[in-house]
Structure formats: C-alpha cells, structure tokens
Amino acid sequence: MIKAFIGFLAVFLSTATIAQTPQAGLYGVLTPTVVVGGGSPSASLNQLSTFLASQLAKNRDLKNVSDSRIAVASFVNINNLNETNQLGILLAENLMHEMHIRGFGVVDFKTRESLQINPAGDFVFSRDVGLLRKQYNIHYFLSGTYSRHADGAVINARLVQADTGLVIATAQGMLANRDLARILNDQSQPGGEKVVIERPVIPPVRPNTVNLRSQ
Numbered sequence: 001m002i003k004a005f006i007g008f009l010a011v012f013l014s015t016a017t018i019a020q021t022p023q024a025g026l027y028g029v030l031t032p033t034v035v036v037g038g039g040s041p042s043a044s045l046n047q048l049s050t051f052l053a054s055q056l057a058k059n060r061d062l063k064n065v066s067d068s069r070i071a072v073a074s075f076v077n078i079n080n081l082n083e084t085n086q087l088g089i090l091l092a093e094n095l096m097h098e099m100h101i102r103g104f105g106v107v108d109f110k111t112r113e114s115l116q117i118n119p120a121g122d123f124v125f126s127r128d129v130g131l132l133r134k135q136y137n138i139h140y141f142l143s144g145t146y147s148r149h150a151d152g153a154v155i156n157a158r159l160v161q162a163d164t165g166l167v168i169a170t171a172q173g174m175l176a177n178r179d180l181a182r183i184l185n186d187q188s189q190p191g192g193e194k195v196v197i198e199r200p201v202i203p204p205v206r207p208n209t210v211n212l213r214s215q
Contacts, residue, residue: 041182045090048173052157053098055171065104072096073143087183109136138162152176
C-alpha cells in the first residue's frame with residue numbers, strides 16, 4: 001500500500017512539473033511574449049533585443065549556426081514596408097551584436113570596399129550603394145516589423161532563408177509607450193521632455209514687404 005502511494009505521488013509531482021514548463025516546440029522551447037519597459041530607454045531597448053535574439057536562437061531550424069551567414073536589416077513599419085525610424089534602425093544594430101555573441105555568422109553589408117580617411121575621421125561604413133561591396137555570401141535575412149498600439153509597439157522579428165523566403169525562426173516582444181516615446185525622440189535621460197519656449201515675435205510693418213534702408 002505504501003509503495004503504491006509513493007508511486008502515485010511520484011507520478012503526480014512529475015506531471016505537475018511538466019505542466020509548469022513552457023510548451024516545447026519542434027526545435028526548442030517557445031518563449032512567451034513579454035512587455036519590456038520601466039528602465040532607461042537604452043536599457044529597455046537592450047533588454048528587448050536580448051529577448052528577441054534568445055527567442056530566435058531557441059526556435060531556429062538551423063544546425064550549424066556559425067556557417068550560416070545572416071544579414072540584419074532595419075525593422076520596418078508594418079503599414080509601410082519601405083518606412084523605418086529610430087527604433088527600427090537601433091533594433092537592427094542591437095540584434096547584430098546579440099546574434100553574433102550567440103555564434104551566428106553575421107554579415108555587415110554596410111561596409112565599404114576600402115577604408116575612407118579624411119580630416120573628419122576614418123570611415124568604413126556607408127549607405128551609398130556605389131561605395132559598398134558588390135557581392136555578399138548571405139544565406140539568411142533577419143528583420144521584422146513594428147506596429148504601434150495604444151500601450152506601446154509590438155515587435156515581430158523573423159529569420160528568413162534568402163533564396164526561398166522560408167521562415168526559419170520567429171520572435172515577438174513589446175516595447176512600452178514610455179520608453180518608445182523617448183527612443184523615437186532620441187531622449188537619453190529618463191524623464192527628460194522637450195520643452196518649447198515661446199517668445200513674442202514683433203510683427204512686420206507690412207506682410208510680404210521688405211523695407212530698404214540707405215547706408
């Protein structure tokens with residue numbers, strides 16, 4: 001009787017543990033979506049990028065990530081796929097780092113064919129297509145979309161096979177409005193707000209009239 005009870009208890013505890021474990025997918029554990037925010041804007045953006053990269057790494061359908069050449073592009077407006085902003089550009093920059101430290105082969109397609117040196121500095125990056133390399137060995141694209149909502153922005157990231165468009169991995173997160181506004185306004189200080197100073201303007205003598213004065 002005691003042995004039967006112990007066996008039942010062991011099965012019950014094992015079942016309870018499995019029920020609390022995140023649902024496992026075909027290629028790994030699927031991490032739920034979280035809302036990022038509450039810290040400084042830069043910290044929240046780093047937290048979001050780390051979370052997205054972790055999801056992509058866990059859910060990927062890739063065996064040898066180091067031999068997989070990935071190009072990371074700007075995240076775009078879900079309502080206009082040719083439009084991006086400060087958030088979309090910064091997400092791409094952060095994810096290049098996050099994917100690299102996870103062992104993925106990241107290709108930076110914004111590097112020039114040669115180093116440009118002038119009195120203003122030394123430059124290796126450019127967005128001028130004429131100055132960039134003509135060919136890249138790219139297997140996958142990493143990018144995504146952002147969509148604005150009343151309480152913030154939902155970020156959807158995806159890793160896509162370059163030649164077929166097949167989705168290899170996906171990730172999703174949400175950035176709270178508080179931090180989103182600061183990122184879009186390029187405000188680095190928590191709580192900082194742009195203040196518009198109004199000064200009285202003396203109206204001209206006559207509209208559209210220029211008064212010439214002799215010296």
